[in-house]
Amino acid sequence: MTETSAPRDRVVAAASRLFATRGFAATSIADVAEASGLLKGNLAYYFKTKQDLLEAVVEARAKALWDELVAPAQPGEDARATVGRLLDHVRASADELAQYGCPVGGLATELGKTDDALHTNAAGLLLKLEAYLFEAFAQTMQKKDAERAAEHLLARLQGAAVVAQARRDPAVVHRQIDDALTWLDTVLPSARRRRRA
Incomplete structure (x- = not known):
């Protein structure tokens, strides 16, 4: 630095x-x-301006997250590994999510009520995460199914953050991650066979 x-x-x-x-x-x-x-x-x-600062915050969060999710990707890795990195990240953030909620989702929600331009900036990272999930699921699913799976998982993770914060209970996040892993076994059957082998 x-x-x-x-x-x-x-x-x-x-x-x-x-x-x-x-x-x-x-x-x-x-x-x-x-x-x-x-x-x-x-x-x-x-x-x-404060908007310049918001843009820098979202950019820094995106870079840190992308370094964690995309940089470790191996050529030809399966969807389970790609999605698993995001689930691991959310699990590791359970205590923070229970205290404050999702920092990006919270910003997108707050700014969506008051300022469309700022909302677009804050929501951009959530939409990038949805695209990240879509690309993983699209390896083994038709486009429409991959879109639904990505939306389902992102909504589940955001919901987990909201409920965990409401209850101040990180266990909500851990349970939802465990359930998401079980759900992945149903939508990525090849991953289920490898996991049980």
Whole structure:
């Protein structure tokens, strides 16, 4: 990390944390500046508007997630491995989801009520995840079936985050991941045979 990028990265990390824990509307530029150890005027050097900051937060979350999901992919890997990485990621995030809900889903929901342009930005990562799942399922399913499977699984994961947060119970996430793995056995029969072999 270069000296120039370090303060910017601190700002993005602070904003990401505050947007997830307080919400976008309840977080001011001054809050982000304070949390990142910068003066408000200095923060403006990196981000002119709160929308610029939101875009940077979504981009950083997307990059981190894509590094975790796409970078480890092996040529010719099966759909189960591809989908499994996302399920592993969600399982590892269970405590955070139970405390604050899904940071991306929460932003998309909040901004969808007030600002179409910002909503599109925040919802983009969820739609990329749906496309990621679709590509995995499309290896073994017809297009329409793959679309439904991707939608089903993403909706299940988002629902798990909402219920876990409502109950403050990460076990909800773990149960839903376990059920999703059982469901995968029904839609990816070759994966079931390998798992039981």
